[in-house]
Amino acid sequence: MNGKIFIIEDEPSIIQLVQHNLEKNGFIVSSSVNGNDGLKELKKFQPDLLLLDWMLPDLSGIEICKNIRKDNSIKNLPVIMLTAKGEEEDKIKGLDCGVDDYLTKPFSFNELMARIKAVLRRSNPNTVSDNLEFEDLVLDRIEKRVYRDKKEIQLGPTEFRLLEFFLVNPKRVYSRDQILENVWPNNINVESRTIDVHIRRLRKSINIQNKKELIRTVRSSGYSLI
Amino acid sequence: MNGKIFIIEDEPSIIQLVQHNLEKNGFIVSSSVNGNDGLKELKKFQPDLLLLDWMLPDLSGIEICKNIRKDNSIKNLPVIMLTAKGEEEDKIKGLDCGVDDYLTKPFSFNELMARIKAVLRRSNPNTVSDNLEFEDLVLDRIEKRVYRDKKEIQLGPTEFRLLEFFLVNPKRVYSRDQILENVWPNNINVESRTIDVHIRRLRKSINIQNKKELIRTVRSSGYSLI
DNA sequence: TTAGTTTGTAACAAAAATGTAACATTTAAA
DNA sequence: TTTAAATGTTACATTTTTGTTACAAACTAA
Known part of the structure; x- marks a missing residue:
């Protein structure tokens, strides 16, 4: 299992936890705590998947997502959106912007891992192997x-x-x-x-x-x- | 193994037991039996890790934790939360505030030691650095x-x-x-x-x-x- | 249940690492 | 040069770490 994952999430403790666990599983991980920086670094890093927080201090997850879909160089980047419990699912889905999967905080790492594998397998069937x-x-x-x-x-x-x-x-x-x-x-x-x-x-x-x-x-x- | 550990826990017997054993293992330990004093002393002591009781007489563990995450000088302090058996895990995790690990009382000292080592290793990634x-x-x-x-x-x-x-x-x-x-x-x-x-x-x-x-x-x- | 696996730990053997003494050599100052 | 202190070198006993085996308890499938 290998691949590059980028995280945009304003809670450092979540970044730390997720990043550590992903790296332990063989991923290369980079991250940003806000939307504007995130978008810039994203393009440099060229990840295979993006973990994107719904609520961010500057740009919302939705806006970032729309920006991505408009940008030809990263247009097809798979995105998993992270949402907090309070945020109503309906509203989020109504504002859908081509997200590949959702995950509600707090989530277990196993759950995250399963979703990541599923999304990567779909988008890039050859790179993901369970061997x-x-x-x-x-x-x-x-x-x-x-x-x-x-x-x-x-x-x-x-x-x-x-x-x-x-x-x-x-x-x-x-x-x-x-x-x-x-x-x-x-x-x-x-x-x-x-x-x-x-x-x-x-x-x-x-x-x-x-x-x-x-x-x-x-x-x-x-x-x-x- | 060395490092400074702070304990906030209202049960003196637990403090005594844990503190004694940690010191025997080479840690420098300080402690407080309530949240408000604890927060103050914490900043002076500048520990490498905090053991934090979930239920305290004044501030709850959650509140302390939130305060820590807001305070730039101790923002990234790793925290291990101590919870009593009765307290429902779901509720605690739902109110997560960036805690690095949980430990349910009563716990063995070996268990505590293992968690402390693990958290310190994660937060203090001397193994991550390059050649x-x-x-x-x-x-x-x-x-x-x-x-x-x-x-x-x-x-x-x-x-x-x-x-x-x-x-x-x-x-x-x-x-x-x-x-x-x-x-x-x-x-x-x-x-x-x-x-x-x-x-x-x-x-x-x-x-x-x-x-x-x-x-x-x-x-x-x-x-x-x- | 029963028979067969799997697992954790104790006990001992083997190997490697460690600390120190004892002596040799080098260095710098008088 | 002489002398004392600092450092280099070697050998060896002790301690620590790891390998290996055996065995009982826990677990599983029939």
Whole structure:
């Protein structure tokens, strides 16, 4: 999964949260806290998708959207509009300006992610893949299968999530805390040594004869794919 | 791990417990049992993170949070909201005011610690910054690798941190005390001569044939890159 | 239920990193 | 030059970190 996403949103905390999570998922993200700057930077950044707040200090989301549709260089940019709960849906839809999807705040990140994928798939069907690949390793998120060297490998659920997490940013070294945070969503009461054991299990599963080790240990830092 | 944490929480026993444990983990902690005092002291204390109770005798957590987001001097302060079990999550999230994380009481200290680490890591993105470079030396903080003349060099953890520290301000001379403070986690009982030995190890690792010495000794002052 | 997986943790082994002492060498001042 | 302080170098014991295995508890599917 890759692509460039631009955000126009005046609440810095939302930008921070969304940006961080999108980057973690392999997107390149840039943002602006107001409409006028946003429009300018947008053209430079050439994103594949725009997250646009409905209420902004200067230009409204609607106006920005209209500007985009008039500008040939970014005319077909897909837009997801973010609206706060109070704002009446009817009014917003009445003033529709060719938005691809809506999302009501507060939203969960999973929800946002699903909408982004859907919109990108529609607008750009070839760039979005749910397969994660690295060297001769392929992880199919839809069918929940993993292959090495085109042969399927059986993984347990935790091993699968662990590998999925590493594959989003292969080569990047993650601390045990980071791994815990991302692979064990709810259970924070897990010893950090537990990760070592799961790493060991994952290694055992994905290592096949005559192939190099894929998981690197970085002493006192963590692990990464390599 | 170091940093300053402020707590606003009306239950003294919780403050005491949390404060004690945080201090044991190397944080500097200050606290207040109500919202109005808390806001004032907060600005003086300039913490890196705020633990904020949802229900307080005077101002609610939400109000405090909104005040913070309006105040330019502490606008981007990360906040972890503490909520009691009864309080409905939906309501709290509906009234979201840019909080970075939530924690439901009663919570284990490990859980709190994990959240704090995660939030600090997010807000303090020292891992996001690019590679550090100096002459033909490259240090990749993401992948935790070091190259000289494009060939990878293996460093131990302390050597890595030492080099990372020097690379932020190459050419600048650091005293042994400064090095100790910045490179050793809790500057505990480590002799100052120990640094000399690690410098020696680092030198040995990064010196390659026909290339000039990169670490300068400044007699009676310290060391620097050059 | 039962049988088979999956998961977390303890316990021990192995490997790597670390701190320090002890001695050698260099430096700068008298 | 002589001398004392500062730094370089090496070796080694200790501590920390990681790998590995085993096992019981939790979970799942039949």
